[in-house]
Amino acid sequence: MRTSQPRTIYLSEYRPPAFLVDHVDLRFELFEEGSRVHSTLTMRRNPESTDSQAALELDGDRLTFLERVDLDGRQLTGSEFEDQGDRLVIADVPEQFQLTLVTWLEPQKNTRLEGLYKSSGMFCTQCEAEGFRCITYFPDRPDVMARFRTRVEADRAAYPVLLSNGNDVDRGEIEGGRHFVTWEDPFPKPSYLFALVAGDLVEKKDSFTTMSGRDIDLRMYVEPRNSNKCDHAMASLKRAMRWDEEMYGREYDLDIFMIVAVDDFNMGAMENKGLNIFNSSCVLASSDTATDAAFERIESIVAHEYFHNWSGNRVTCRDWFQLSLKEGFTVFRDSQYSADVGSATVKRIEDATLMRTAQFAEDSGPMAHPVRPDSYMEISNFYTLTIYEKGSEVVRMIRTLLGPDLFRKGSDLYFDRHDGQAVTTDDFVRAMEDASGRDLGQFRRWYEQAGTPQLTIRDEYDAGDQVYRLTIRQSVPDTPGQTNKKPQHIPFGVGLLGSDGRSIPLRLSGDDSNVTERVLELTGESHTFEFQGVTEQPVPSLLRGFSAPVKVDYPWSREQLLFLMNHDPDGFNRWDACQRLAIDVITSLVDAPAETPVDPRLLTAYRILVSDPEQDQALVAKMLHLPSEAYLIELSGEADVQAISRARERVLGELALTLRDDLVACYNRNQQSGPYELTPDAIGNRALCNTALAWLLQANDEEGRLLARKQFAEADNMTEQSGALRALVNSGFEQDREQVLGEFYQQWHEDPQVVEQWFSIQASSPKAGELPKIRSLLEHEAFQWKNPNKVRAVIGAFAGQNLVRFHAEDGSGYRFLAEQICRLDDSNPQIAARLVSPLTRWRKFAPAYRGSMKAALETIRDKKDLSRDVHEVVHKSLAG
Ligand code: PHE
Ligand code: ZN
Numbered sequence: 001m002r003t004s005q006p007r008t009i010y011l012s013e014y015r016p017p018a019f020l021v022d023h024v025d026l027r028f029e030l031f032e033e034g035s036r037v038h039s040t041l042t043m044r045r046n047p048e049s050t051d052s053q054a055a056l057e058l059d060g061d062r063l064t065f066l067e068r069v070d071l072d073g074r075q076l077t078g079s080e081f082e083d084q085g086d087r088l089v090i091a092d093v094p095e096q097f098q099l100t101l102v103t104w105l106e107p108q109k110n111t112r113l114e115g116l117y118k119s120s121g122m123f124c125t126q127c128e129a130e131g132f133r134c135i136t137y138f139p140d141r142p143d144v145m146a147r148f149r150t151r152v153e154a155d156r157a158a159y160p161v162l163l164s165n166g167n168d169v170d171r172g173e174i175e176g177g178r179h180f181v182t183w184e185d186p187f188p189k190p191s192y193l194f195a196l197v198a199g200d201l202v203e204k205k206d207s208f209t210t211m212s213g214r215d216i217d218l219r220m221y222v223e224p225r226n227s228n229k230c231d232h233a234m235a236s237l238k239r240a241m242r243w244d245e246e247m248y249g250r251e252y253d254l255d256i257f258m259i260v261a262v263d264d265f266n267m268g269a270m271e272n273k274g275l276n277i278f279n280s281s282c283v284l285a286s287s288d289t290a291t292d293a294a295f296e297r298i299e300s301i302v303a304h305e306y307f308h309n310w311s312g313n314r315v316t317c318r319d320w321f322q323l324s325l326k327e328g329f330t331v332f333r334d335s336q337y338s339a340d341v342g343s344a345t346v347k348r349i350e351d352a353t354l355m356r357t358a359q360f361a362e363d364s365g366p367m368a369h370p371v372r373p374d375s376y377m378e379i380s381n382f383y384t385l386t387i388y389e390k391g392s393e394v395v396r397m398i399r400t401l402l403g404p405d406l407f408r409k410g411s412d413l414y415f416d417r418h419d420g421q422a423v424t425t426d427d428f429v430r431a432m433e434d435a436s437g438r439d440l441g442q443f444r445r446w447y448e449q450a451g452t453p454q455l456t457i458r459d460e461y462d463a464g465d466q467v468y469r470l471t472i473r474q475s476v477p478d479t480p481g482q483t484n485k486k487p488q489h490i491p492f493g494v495g496l497l498g499s500d501g502r503s504i505p506l507r508l509s510g511d512d513s514n515v516t517e518r519v520l521e522l523t524g525e526s527h528t529f530e531f532q533g534v535t536e537q538p539v540p541s542l543l544r545g546f547s548a549p550v551k552v553d554y555p556w557s558r559e560q561l562l563f564l565m566n567h568d569p570d571g572f573n574r575w576d577a578c579q580r581l582a583i584d585v586i587t588s589l590v591d592a593p594a595e596t597p598v599d600p601r602l603l604t605a606y607r608i609l610v611s612d613p614e615q616d617q618a619l620v621a622k623m624l625h626l627p628s629e630a631y632l633i634e635l636s637g638e639a640d641v642q643a644i645s646r647a648r649e650r651v652l653g654e655l656a657l658t659l660r661d662d663l664v665a666c667y668n669r670n671q672q673s674g675p676y677e678l679t680p681d682a683i684g685n686r687a688l689c690n691t692a693l694a695w696l697l698q699a700n701d702e703e704g705r706l707l708a709r710k711q712f713a714e715a716d717n718m719t720e721q722s723g724a725l726r727a728l729v730n731s732g733f734e735q736d737r738e739q740v741l742g743e744f745y746q747q748w749h750e751d752p753q754v755v756e757q758w759f760s761i762q763a764s765s766p767k768a769g770e771l772p773k774i775r776s777l778l779e780h781e782a783f784q785w786k787n788p789n790k791v792r793a794v795i796g797a798f799a800g801q802n803l804v805r806f807h808a809e810d811g812s813g814y815r816f817l818a819e820q821i822c823r824l825d826d827s828n829p830q831i832a833a834r835l836v837s838p839l840t841r842w843r844k845f846a847p848a849y850r851g852s853m854k855a856a857l858e859t860i861r862d863k864k865d866l867s868r869d870v871h872e873v874v875h876k877s878l879a880g
Contacts, residue, residue: 006868011321018054021146030154039136044096058088058137070100088137111827119264122199129379132191142190143422153180159198165273195272211245222261229284240303271308287676287717304334318422328391343680345571352546357631359385365841368479372447377872393549400491410435443489450479457554461537468534473526490522493544501567578623589647598654618684640846641807656699667692690723697731759793764801799838811852818856829867840877
């Protein structure tokens with residue numbers, strides 16, 4: 001319980017640790033009524049410390065009972081140490097010493113899912129960012145790296161599998177039906193990478209031969225009922241291991257690599273050294289229970305955690321302000337990987353959509369922070385889209401500026417120079433500079449300045465001189481605590497198209513090359529680029545491939561967008577033109593009289609998309625996704641959610657009616673025969689069928705209803721079954737909706753991952769997810785407050801995706817969310833704090849919404865014993 005205001009931690013206060021830990025010897029005695037942890041630390045004063053007389057201070061959090069403290073083999077008396085709960089202080093210690101601590105814990109009562117806890121009968125741990133201090137007192141900071149040896153003891157029958165990091169070096173029996181396994185990790189690591197698992201799990205084995213010919217044991221551990229859901233993750237792991245060797249020259253370093261699936265987990269997965277722990281939903285899959293999207297997510301998360309072995313574990317973060325050093329870089333690596341094993345254009349579209357919809361929103365809201373933050377109250381709140389996704393975009397821009405070869409030289413230098421060290425984002429950039437000879441001084445502002453740069457672009461064509469001039473101005477908006485920002489170094493991809501759709505050579509003055517695509521570098525507040533020898537007024541293709549995470553303002557006409565949609569050689573920009581056109585049409589309807597027609601050019605453009613089998617169907621499937629309500633809100637001034645949603649529904653309804661026959665034809669054409677395949681084409685076909693169904697049912701089309709019922713009943717894979725379910729749930733066919741929801745639950749009620757989908761399809765649906773229904777889902781037999789996935793599937797999906805209901809004009813959605821956050825705050829503050837996010841941008845909304853959003857935040861603020869996690873988010877949201 002918090003008694004005072006949470007403290008703010010500043011980057012500027014960083015000091016090297018006063019003590020180092022060379023070795024950690026752990027012994028866990030796991031029992032049902034609690035666990036005893038024996039920890040022996042071999043420590044010495046840090047020669048780099050500025051305080052050579054400092055007392056020894058170790059971090060602790062919620063440790064039930066400190067049973068004993070020994071210094072160099074002598075038990076200390078109560079007056080020789082100070083147990084402050086969140087700190088253990090020993091004033092008098094020698095230069096070098098051994099400290100042994102014995103601590104009693106109650107993992108079975110741990111609902112926060114940090115430190116050691118129980119999940120469906122097994123013991124597991126989560127130590128990032130500051131969970132190790134919930135296991136024993138320790139200098140719990142990432143720049144303290146130590147070798148760990150861990151002995152795990154438990155009842156043999158209940159916990160036959162005992163795991164920790166590294167290699168198993170010893171095992172045996174203990175009297176009373178107990179046994180032990182000892183693990184030794186030869187690589188020094190920070191405490192946040194420690195892990196332990198004990199349970200009754202089945203083992204799935206495979207192997208991998210590294211590029212230097214070493215054989216690695218690959219093992220997955222899951223509950224017996226999940227043993228048929230491991231193949232995809234295992235195959236993904238092997239692909240990722242090979243890819244990292246080929247693309248980054250990185251080889252795996254231990255003899256064993258283990259993956260464990262856990263049902264109760266706050267995040268997606270965790271890269272503990274040699275023992276990755278995954279949220280079940282991010283690793284378990286079979287084609288009958290997991291959608292294509294889930295397969296893709298699993299592949300990228302397995303790769304992500306594996307890639308951390310180098311970007312995060314071998315080279316780690318000096319302090320938590322450097323979090324993006326490992327997360328931004330690793331997200332970049334996993335997105336390159338996904339682009340390579342799937343469709344690169346589709347992956348880029350997905351990444352850009354996430355950036356523009358959610359990260360831009362974060363970057364312009366009260367929680368905005370730089371990729372390398374300067375301060376925080378609770379580090380768990382900083383596992384954000386800015387750290388992860390914008391951090392990845394920043395690395396991508398470095399690669400764009402350097403080119404692939406120098407970038408690889410830079411990453412080699414970085415890994416080589418800093419192997420075994422805890423470093424900063426600045427060290428990363430310096431390695432890139434040193435390897436390439438380029439000056440990234442100005443580029444560093446991407447790490448320091450929060451906020452999304454805004455580009456205002458104007459052009460003119462001079463027919464007489466045959467010159468086309470592009471003027472680009474940039475500005476970076478103010479964010480909390482940061483004003484008057486300086487221009488950033490922005491790589492800007494560009495092409496020009498002639499009226500025949502062909503690319504025009506881009507000749508800047510004094511240059512006569514024939515390139516038709518360039519990356520311009522913006523460094524000043526304003527640049528004018530003059531392209532020579534341009535024989536007609538061109539259509540510009542701007543920010544190709546989303547070459548930088550910025551907003552673009554250019555006065556496109558609808559004709560130009562239609563032209564780009566059809567002719568831009570850059571697939572990403574064809575999609576982008578389609579989005580911009582749809583946005584323009586929808587936005588213009590928001591305040592227009594009800595009888596205003598939907599621009600027929602949009603309908604025609606979509607008809608062409610739906611009807612053209614020659615186009616890349618995966619890309620077409622993406623183009624058909626209308627911009628989400630969330631993105632339209634983000635783009636609007638003071639958002640009137642109901643009006644935006646009505647306008648969007650209008651366009652959707654009109655599309656469904658006008659293109660009805662084309663949609664049926666598209667559906668039939670894209671039907672798959674033969675076994676389920678996970679190729680970009682097959683995924684695209686299924687996505688198109690599901691979109692066609694969704695649109696037909698949006699218009700309550702009878703043939704669509706029959707097609708959906710048939711697909712639901714006959715599907716042999718979850719993508720088709722849940723696609724049909726979703727379409728029916730979002731339709732006006734109430735009877736069908738209730739029937740298929742019932743059948744689906746009946747069929748899958750024993751599979752938690754499918755039940756989570758069932759919850760979220762309802763909670764995110766404006767038709768099925770009215771507030772009373774949401775409340776009844778919370779009472780459902782399958783709902784568990786202790787399980788973050790269930791909370792996310794109902795409360796998270798409602799507040800994050802069911803915007804029409806969440807933003808109900810009477811404020812009931814906001815009050816509901818506040819109520820659930822207060823309830824969750826006591827059991828799991830990390831999850832509670834994440835749920836606050838839909839309320840934080842209350843200032844963005846029209847007055848009709850704003851007041852009740854703010855009132856909901858105030859209710860949360862006034863809760864007794866509010867956690868530090870929720871406190872930080874709520875107070876920052878209300879401030880200023
Ligand atoms: N480090 C994990 C990842 O991104 C995320 C995570 C953070 C997991 C904190 C648990 C706790 O790979
Ligand atoms: Zn990560």
